[in-house]
Amino acid sequence: MYRYDEFDERFVRERVEQFRDEVARRLDGSLTEDEFRPLRLKNGLYLQLHAYMLRIAIPYGTLSSRQLRQLALIADRYDRGYGHFTTRQNIQFNWPKLRDAPDILGLLADVEMHCIQTSGNCIRNVTADHFAGVAADEIDDPRPVCELIRQWSSAHPEFSYLPRKFKIAVTGALHDRAVVKAHDIGLRMVRDRETSAKGFEVIVGGGLGRTPFVGKVIRDFLPEDELLAYLEAIMRVYNLEGRRDNKYKARVKILVHEIGVEAFREKVEAEYARLDVASINPDPAEVERIAAYFAPPAYEKLPAQSTALDAAMKLNPAFAEWVEINGFEHKAPGYVAVTVSLKGIGEVPGDMTSDQMRHFADLTDRFSLGELRVSHNQNLILPDVKKKDLFPLWQELGKFGLATANVGLITDIIACPGLDYCSLATARSIPIAQAIATRFADPVRQRDIGPLNLNISGCINACGHHHVGHIGILGLEKRGQESYQITLGGDSSEDAAIGDVIGPGLTGDAVPGAIERLVAIYLQERREGEPFIATVKRIGQAPFKAAFQHYVEGLRDHAA
Amino acid sequence: MLLDARGAKDDVWIKPDQVPQVQASHRLVLWEDWAGDSEVQARGVEIPNTLKIGDLLPILGQVELIAIRFGAFTDGRGFSLARLIRAQGYKGTLRATGPLIPDQFAYALRCGFDEVEVPDANANRQPPDVWLRAARSFSANYQRGYATGVNILDQRRLARAGR
Ligand code: HEM
Numbered sequence: 005m006y007r008y009d010e011f012d013e014r015f016v017r018e019r020v021e022q023f024r025d026e027v028a029r030r031l032d033g034s035l036t037e038d039e040f041r042p043l044r045l046k047n048g049l050y051l052q053l054h055a056y057m058l059r060i061a062i063p064y065g066t067l068s069s070r071q072l073r074q075l076a077l078i079a080d081r082y083d084r085g086y087g088h089f090t091t092r093q094n095i096q097f098n099w100p101k102l103r104d105a106p107d108i109l110g111l112l113a114d115v116e117m118h119c120i121q122t123s124g125n126c127i128r129n130v131t132a133d134h135f136a137g138v139a140a141d142e143i144d145d146p147r148p149v150c151e152l153i154r155q156w157s158s159a160h161p162e163f164s165y166l167p168r169k170f171k172i173a174v175t176g177a178l179h180d181r182a183v184v185k186a187h188d189i190g191l192r193m194v195r196d197r198e199t200s201a202k203g204f205e206v207i208v209g210g211g212l213g214r215t216p217f218v219g220k221v222i223r224d225f226l227p228e229d230e231l232l233a234y235l236e237a238i239m240r241v242y243n244l245e246g247r248r249d250n251k252y253k254a255r256v257k258i259l260v261h262e263i264g265v266e267a268f269r270e271k272v273e274a275e276y277a278r279l280d281v282a283s284i285n286p287d288p289a290e291v292e293r294i295a296a297y298f299a300p301p302a303y304e305k306l307p308a309q310s311t312a313l314d315a316a317m318k319l320n321p322a323f324a325e326w327v328e329i330n331g332f333e334h335k336a337p338g339y340v341a342v343t344v345s346l347k348g349i350g351e352v353p354g355d356m357t358s359d360q361m362r363h364f365a366d367l368t369d370r371f372s373l374g375e376l377r378v379s380h381n382q383n384l385i386l387p388d389v390k391k392k393d394l395f396p397l398w399q400e401l402g403k404f405g406l407a408t409a410n411v412g413l414i415t416d417i418i419a420c421p422g423l424d425y426c427s428l429a430t431a432r433s434i435p436i437a438q439a440i441a442t443r444f445a446d447p448v449r450q451r452d453i454g455p456l457n458l459n460i461s462g463c464i465n466a467c468g469h470h471h472v473g474h475i476g477i478l479g480l481e482k483r484g485q486e487s488y489q490i491t492l493g494g495d496s497s498e499d500a501a502i503g504d505v506i507g508p509g510l511t512g513d514a515v516p517g518a519i520e521r522l523v524a525i526y527l528q529e530r531r532e533g534e535p536f537i538a539t540v541k542r543i544g545q546a547p548f549k550a551a552f553q554h555y556v557e558g559l560r561d562h563a564a
Numbered sequence: 565m566l567l568d569a570r571g572a573k574d575d576v577w578i579k580p581d582q583v584p585q586v587q588a589s590h591r592l593v594l595w596e597d598w599a600g601d602s603e604v605q606a607r608g609v610e611i612p613n614t615l616k617i618g619d620l621l622p623i624l625g626q627v628e629l630i631a632i633r634f635g636a637f638t639d640g641r642g643f644s645l646a647r648l649i650r651a652q653g654y655k656g657t658l659r660a661t662g663p664l665i666p667d668q669f670a671y672a673l674r675c676g677f678d679e680v681e682v683p684d685a686n687a688n689r690q691p692p693d694v695w696l697r698a699a700r701s702f703s704a705n706y707q708r709g710y711a712t713g714v715n716i717l718d719q720r721r722l723a724r725a726g727r
């Protein structure tokens with residue numbers, strides 16, 4: 005993975021000192037609260053319901069065991085012994101104090117981490133496919149480009165006071181596991197049809213929140229080495245023309261929607277044509293320097309099949325299930341990437357205790373070359389595990405409650421913090437996730453239902469990506485009561501789609517029953533081997549809506 | 565308070581809201597008034613941050629001072645507008661006028677501004693030494709192609725060449 009050189013090191017240290025100075029100026033009154041707010045947000049510090057919240061960047065989801073141990077230390081020393089992994093490859097601490105923040109940033113800098121631009125109206129932490137570098141369906145590892153963007157966007161003199169936040173995601177694979185179409189800019193690595201040169205399909209104007217949009221392509225092919233200059237052109241058009249009169253209409257998706265993707269493209273291309281691109285883009289040696297850090301490790305030459313693994317799977321069905329559900333095909337023979345679920349039944353999705361972190365860091369060293377990944381599904385990944393090591397790994401994970409076999413299944417729920425932590429929330433999301441997971445806990449049943457993405461947000465801001473969940477749940481407030489709206493048919497893959505609302509809102513305790521009904525329709529209608537979302541697309545919303553309506557009426561009769 | 569990279573300085577420009585003086589060459593005229601004044605002799609213009617660069621092109625050669633108004637410090641349009649003005653080859657003075665904060669000083673300079681003019685109330689809370697300290701927060705930056713300051717990518721290139 006990337007390692008800081010002397011310049012990166014100095015930059016994050018200077019950033020810590022800058023923030024220390026800003027905090028001091030806030031405390032002595034020379035900065036007003038209004039002036040301080042964007043500065044603290046750009047260092048990941050939110051003011052929440054009960055306390056400050058600190059959001060730490062895990063750039064493109066790659067983390068080392070050493071960094072995870074440091075997060076455990078911060079959780080113990082400055083928080084209540086746990087952290088929360090988010091859908092944007094960040095980790096959040098819910099209980100730090102403002103005066104401790106500079107010291108925490110210092111501890112992060114010690115392990116080449118930071119909170120830079122994890123919030124605020126600037127270019128945010130850049131996200132990527134969590135299987136980057138190991139996926140078999142990959143054109144190339146997207147992380148060198150992500151690192152280039154991370155550096156380029158850090159403390160950008162021109163783009164640090166944008167109309168609104170700006171999120172960039174990159175994938176190098178055929179299958180989109182980074183939800184690039186739901187980002188302000190999505191970059192999909194492609195090869196030029198004729199020259200087979202590497203480049204990007206550039207997608208803009210995706211986003212969720214209160215007005216969800218699937219992003220639109222503005223460039224079919226952008227040569228790889230032109231990326232930064234092209235990004236500069238997009239950002240300048242947005243900075244100058246994005247709406248600033250209404251915070252809810254300030255994202256680039258609204259600009260693209262209002263003027264049309266053609267007009268937006270013309271503006272970007274006109275600005276791009278004017279630029280002296282050679283003065284902006286990095287020289288090839290710099291690109292190579294960064295790429296070298298992501299060179300594949302020296303994998304052992306292993307047989308594609310492991311007899312030890314096959315034997316252990318035969319003897320232990322629970323283990324076999326875990327391998328089948330949580331394993332992911334690796335490009336190197338004899339290796340596998342393993343998703344470690346942070347969605348134990350009844351647990352808080354994405355939460356991890358400091359003990360689990362330390363234990364996991366040790367396992368990362370022992371089984372996966374010291375590197376792990378954080379996924380936008382709020383799970384962790386060990387990218388480089390030898391097949392023959394899977395059994396001992398599974399046994400070790402089990403000791404700390406980390407061996408849940410549910411990746412991609414109905415209990416692998418994405419949920420935002422909701423009303424339990426978040427000041428913007430209109431409803432709780434964690435207890436709903438827990439109730440649904442408990443309802444569907446039976447492993448046989450879960451497996452029978454198969455792949456199903458269930459996403460929960462505690463308000464219209466959609467931090468839990470409910471719009472793109474196959475089933476989405478949005479917590480609202482109606483006359484002082486929590487009310488949950490259910491959507492169906494969302495999709496976060498390369499076939500991105502926004503789900504449709506299927507009926508009236510429900511109270512929290514009625515939600516698991518409603519999910520049951522939807523699942524029942526699927527089980528009844530599905531064809532051999534057809535996953536949930538495919539059935540929804542094939543038969544349409546109507547049968548689901550009817551069952552839902554029936555359920556709602558039943559509730560009413562029951563109440564009457 | 566007016567200040568540039570060296571610190572506070574006197575303002576030689578006469579503001580639109582001050583009594584018009586006989587000596588017109590250092591008058592700073594609002595963009596809204598500029599167009600209506602056929603005999604304009606002023607060499608300074610204060611423009612809104614929403615002005616299109618195309619509208620400004622005809623007068624770029626006539627003026628010695630362009631002041632871009634920042635309505636709020638959170639409104640970053642002025643940074644991009646400054647870049648566009650410099651990209652057109654404008655060599656005169658570029659001023660950021662409005663309630664900017666010291667933590668933006670380095671950004672303003674790097675986007676092509678020469679000086680910043682902030683309301684006195686802000687300057688009282690944030691005297692020049694705070695601005696100068698804030699401007700020195702980073703000894704180098706990641707972006708190539710911006711006006712001032714040392715660039716990390718170029719530093720790396722030099723380090724490679726020296727090896
Ligand atoms: C707890 C404090 C949080 C606050 C105050 C907060 C605030 C917001 C707001 C205001 C938006 C809407 C932005 C817009 O549409 O313009 C938003 C969107 C989003 N947030 Fe959060 N959020 C929080 C936590 C989280 C967490 C925990 C996650 C991940 C689980 C997350 C990930 C996202 C994502 C992915 C989006 C939506 C997609 C988009 O940007 O279009 N946020 N957040």
Ligand code: SF4
Nearest residue numbers: 420426429462463467
């Ligand atoms: S979706 Fe709403 S409730 Fe959930 S974290 Fe985002 S802002 Fe908070």
